[in-house]
């Protein structure tokens with residue numbers, strides 16, 4: 001079972017979770033970077049991401065994954081933004097072919113939980129199967145194994 005752990009993280013929390021998950025699953029770790037980085041200021045990022053969600057934007061990705069077909073499962077992590085996944089997660093899910101693969105979402109958040117992110121991922125991923133979007137805030141090794 002070959003695992004890809006791919007994630008976006010604005011302020012580092014999801015990155016920590018992604019690294020832990022990659023270690024437990026022996027997965028390859030890839031950071032998703034948008035072509036245009038989000039601003040360093042919280043206010044500006046909040047505004048930009050809200051507009052993106054309203055207009056269903058699909059920000060372009062700088063990161064490319066040329067060998068996605070070699071993976072059996074994709075673990076996709078992100079912070080919750082405005083009760084949803086960042087729109088670049090949808091860009092990723094629309095851009096690649098996930099045929100025959102399972103996509104497991106994991107998120108970190110400030111209290112609202114995964115909210116609308118699972119539904120948004122399912123909608124954007126036309127080719128593969130999105131299994132779940134779990135709260136990765138307090139994942140132990142045992143919980144990671146149970147999840148998968």
Ligand SMILES: Cc1cc2nc3c(=O)[nH]c(=O)nc-3n(C[C@H](O)[C@H](O)[C@H](O)COP(=O)(O)O)c2cc1C
Pocket residue numbers: 008009010011012013014015042045046047049078079080081082083084108109110111112113
């Ligand atoms: C623009 C923006 C919007 C956010 N919206 C939510 C939200 O709707 N619900 C929530 O619980 N947390 C929200 N948060 C908090 C983040 O989801 C949380 O701090 C997350 O762990 C950050 O992950 P990161 O460090 O990987 O970027 C928001 C943060 C930002 C920057």
